[in-house]
Amino acid sequence: MSDLFIRTRWWVLTILVFVLITMFTAEFQQAQTTAVLASALRQSTPLIFGALCGVMCERSGVVNIGIEGQMLLSAFVGFMVASSTGSLVAGVLAGMATGALMGAGLAGLSVTLLGDQIIAGTVLNIAAFGISSYFFQQGRTLPSGKTPQVSLGPLADLPVVGRVFFINRPLTYISLILIWVVWFILFRTRWGLWTRSVGEVPSAAETVGISVARVRYTNLIAGGCLAGLGGAYLSLEAVGSFERMMTNGRGFVALAVMIFGRWNPIGIWGAALLFGYASAVQTQLQFRGWLADDPQFIGMIPYVVCIVVLAGFVGRARPPAAIGQPYSRE
Amino acid sequence: MSVAAPPALEVLGVTKRFGDVLANEDVDFRVERGRVHALLGENGAGKSTLVNIIFGLYRADSGEVRRNGEVVHLNGPRDAIDSRIGMVHQHFQLVxxxxxxxxxxxxxxxxxxxxxxxxxxxxxxxxxxxRFGLEIDPWARVEDLPIGLQQRVEILRALFREVDILILDEPTAVLTPQETTHLLGVLRGLADTGVAVVFITHKLREVMAVADDITVMRRGKVVGSAVPAETDEASLASMMVGRSVELSLERTPASPGDKVLTIVDLVVNDDRRSQSLNGINLDVRAGEVVGVAGVEGNGQRELVEAITGLRGVVSGSITLEGVEIAGMSPRQISTMGVSHIPEDREKFGLIGAHTVADNMVLNRYHQPPYSRHGIRSPGAVEDNAERLVAEFDVRPSNIGAMVATLSGGNKQKVVAAREFSHEAKVMVAAQPTRGIDIGNIEFIHRRLIEYRDAGMAILLVSAELDEVLGLADRVAVIYGGQIVAIESADGIDRDRVGRLMLSGTDN
Incomplete structure (x- = not known):
């Protein structure tokens, strides 16, 4: 029992601190507390999608710094398709297809042409920014509105938890399910074992007959679908329209979330919630007019929290060994 | 024999080119089931290329591979695995x-x-x-296993696929003598179950001990084949090298001078902070070679690192001509006259992405004539490199080449050239010939003896008992972090040393 406590002391402490901060910022009112937590979950959703994309790529040995671009262009294409067809489903699918195509492009540059992965990812980012800005039209709207809220029956009636977890929009639910799906694929299935071995020692995978190129292509494309969902979330679920640069660095924060979560989907969830939570608290405090003369101190909160927790947790994180290295057999 | 069953594996007329280099030229090679086949040759002779073709990792430019008389097309390891060929790689292919x-x-x-x-x-x-006598914990993480057990994992992986041809690329290069003996026994057992075992090596003793058939390669071609009963180590060696080779070094008796390096009650911890040297006492005189024999992991690495300043000393003293060097930095120790050929040349001896010339001055680049007032003098660095490359016969002789592009033996020559070139008083040579071929081993051994004769004190640490016995004037046996015996190499009993290495006592 004491052993269990020692092993989990950081988590216990963190959760305790969170609860206190939440109640404090919400002036000890249940409705306010719930609002802060719900906002934390909303802020974390695009980070989850982005980081899950990152983990699929990096576990197979490919660095993807193009997640920002994949999310941005997917948000744009998803919005345009949904706006012109009137179908949100078509929009989300178009967003996923966009992300997947960009993932395939990244694979082509880095796996087939053995290019530098950082440069390939940068290409995606620049292309996404250029294309989405060039074709962007002011004043377009979604005829169908944002994705609808879905409450999960009796679960939604639970105090606090119900409002936070069980009254959400579809892509948020999907992100929560995908965390476990990706975890299961990576750590329980044959494909996951192949992915991890390709990301660690590609030549070892090759000598037992696993095609490194096939594993990397598949994971980059699948990861692209996830980033595409993240983009669609931003334009079709969170905001309901497209704005220039609307990802606003979330693709890069997602990479930090992935590292913080130690390349493990469950860790990623925790990390994404932390980042999302820090943003939510900051917004809440500013909203309440706390330290209104010096708002920059409030603005620091997410970053201070991150630094403190990073220092406590992240020390032993170890990236996949083959990351960033193009692989060729001869 | 004209109606015998076709061989398990037959390679006919295989040619493979890498750029301008002809790695395999018209190679014929056949392996029979149930036999251990040794493939002998120096580094760069084309052995690895040949087995990589058999395993489907490389595509031959011409020629064919037959399994049981039928031509097979091996376009990747998958094909090789499907046709029940297994391989244990020199650089383990494990995660x-x-x-x-x-x-x-x-x-x-x-x-x-x-x-x-x-x-x-x-x-x-x-x-x-x-079933095969390869005990291992299936739940252990591979990174936590010593190298001998990692090799077991490789072998088990091939056996798991029920191979009937098992290729091992230099399997004994990383093993202790005991592990080698065990491995050779396992290979023999495998052959007895009908598996064809192909075993690449350049260690003649092993070939004579275990092989049924021998094929020798040199410069990409098969230059001969033999069976152990009808040949001997000397003729195999000359077949490999293309000239006659001195297998045992001619050397005059040492004429030891004063004590140069003196180690008293040295206590050192290992990486896990448990004590690995428990009071070592050892001295090395000018003009003698002291050989440290022992099974790897008995404190040799910590001893070498303590002397060269790479590892802190818990207690005891290390003196160089009466001056305490324990606690000094590696650079101070090196400057005072302790040279070091590290056991892992890639990690500690060289910078692969730098040129041969720069690697030749890695320990002196900051001193005149290589730098003045903090600014490097490329001319002096190049002159030094040109001289050493000629003297140590480094090939290719291009001093601007990246060290990473050299073969193992030539890398080791670069390290040796640098370490011998600075008027050192003491040379600490750890595994100086590990993983390099016969011609280069002979060369390095000659140099060690030459410098001994010139008055250098040499501490030789080697996992190869033959190397220690062949070079040392005095042999120190290390066991469990202590020197359990130290005596003159003249007329020393090989078996007794072996027992001391294994148990710390000779009974």
């Missing part, structure tokens, strides 16, 4: 963060409803291990 069981089944995992069945994998590994 360090995965467990033994996961590594063994990787690529052919047992699954239950889509989930990899690790319990099943572990029990398969356990059964195989028991």
């Amino acid at each position: 360090p963060v995965l467990t033994v069981a996961e590594n063994v089944v990787l690529g052919n995992e047992p699954t239950r409803r889509g989930v990899v069945d690790l319990d099943e994998a572990a029990s398969v590994v356990r059964a195989l291990a028991e």
Whole structure:
């Protein structure tokens, strides 16, 4: 029992601190507390999608710094398709297809042409920014509105938890399910074992007959679908329209979330919630007019929290060994 | 024999080119089931290229591979695995963060409803291990295993795929004498079950001990074949090198001078902070070679690192001509006259991405004539390199080449050239000939003796007992972090040294 406590002391402490901060910022009112937590979950959703994309790529040995671009262009294409067809489903699918195509492009540059992965990812980012800005039209709207809220029956009636977890929009639910799906694929299935071995020692995978190129292509494309969902979330679920640069660095924060979560989907969830939570608290405090003369101190909160927790947790994180290295057999 | 069954594996007229280099030229090679076939040759002779073609990793430019008389097309390891060819690679192809069981089944995992069945994998590994005498914990992480056990994982992986041809690329290069003996026994047992074993090496003693058939390669061609009963080590060596080779070094008796390096009651910890040297007492005189014999992991590495300043000393003293050097930085120690050929040349001896010329001054680049007032003098660096490359016969002789592009033997010559070139008083040579071929071994050994004769004090640490006995004037046996015996190499009893290495006592 004491052993269990020692092993989990950081988590216990963190959760305790969170609860206190939440109640404090919400002036000890249940409705306010719930609002802060719900906002934390909303802020974390695009980070989850982005980081899950990152983990699929990096576990197979490919660095993807193009997640920002994949999310941005997917948000744009998803919005345009949904706006012109009137179908949100078509929009989300178009967003996923966009992300997947960009993932395939990244694979082509880095796996087939053995290019530098950082440069390939940068290409995606620049292309996404250029294309989405060039074709962007002011004043377009979604005829169908944002994705609808879905409450999960009796679960939604639970105090606090119900409002936070069980009254959400579809892509948020999907992100929560995908965390476990990706975890299961990576750590329980044959494909996951192949992915991890390709990301660690590609030549070892090759000598037992696993095609490194096939594993990397598949994971980059699948990861692209996830980033595409993240983009669609931003334009079709969170905001309901497209704005220039609307990802606003979330693709890069997602990479930090992935590292913080130690390349493990469950860790990623925790990390994404932390980042999302820090943003939510900051917004809440500013909203309440706390330290209104010096708002920059409030603005620091997410970053201070991150630094403190990073220092406590992240020390032993170890990236996949083959990351960033193009692989060729001869 | 004209009506005998076709051989398990036959390679006919295989040619493979890498750029301008002809790695294999019209190679014919045949392996019979149930026999251990040694493939001998120096580094760069084309052995690895040949087996990589057989394993499908390389495509031959021309020629064909036949299994049981039928031509097979091997376009990748998958094809080789499917035709039941297994390979144990020189640089292990294992995933360090995965467990033994996961590594063994990787690529052919047992699954239950889509989930990899690790319990099943572990029990398969356990059964195989028991059957072939290769005990191992299936749940251990590969990165936590010593190198000898990692090799077991490689062998088990091939056996798991029920190979009937097993190729091992330099399997004994990384093993202790005991592990080697065990491995050779396992290979013999495998051959007795009908597997054809192909075993690449350049260690003649092993070939004579275990091989049924021998094929010798040199410069990409097969230059001969033999059976052990009708040949001897000397003629195999000359076949490999293309000239006659001195297998045992001619040397005059040492004429030791004063004590140069004196180690008293040295206590040192290992990486896990447990004590690995428990009071070492040892001295080395000018003009003698003291050889440290021992099974790896008995404190040799810590001893070398303590002397050269790479590892802190807990207690005791190390003096160089009366001056305490324990606690000094590696650079101070090196400047005072202690040279070091490290056991891992890639990691500690060289910078692969730098040129031969720069690597030749890695320990002196900051001093005149190589730098003045903090600014490097390329001319002096190049002159030094040109001289050493000629003197140590480094090939290619291009001093601007990246060290990473050289062969193992030539890399080691670069290290040796640098370490010998600075008027050192003491040379600490750790595994100076590990993984390099016969011609270069002979060269390095000659140099060690020449510098001994010139008055250098040499501490030789080697896992090769033959090397220690062949070079040392005095032999110190290290066991469990202590020197358990130290005596003149003249007329020393090899078996007794072997027992001391294994148990610390000679009875």
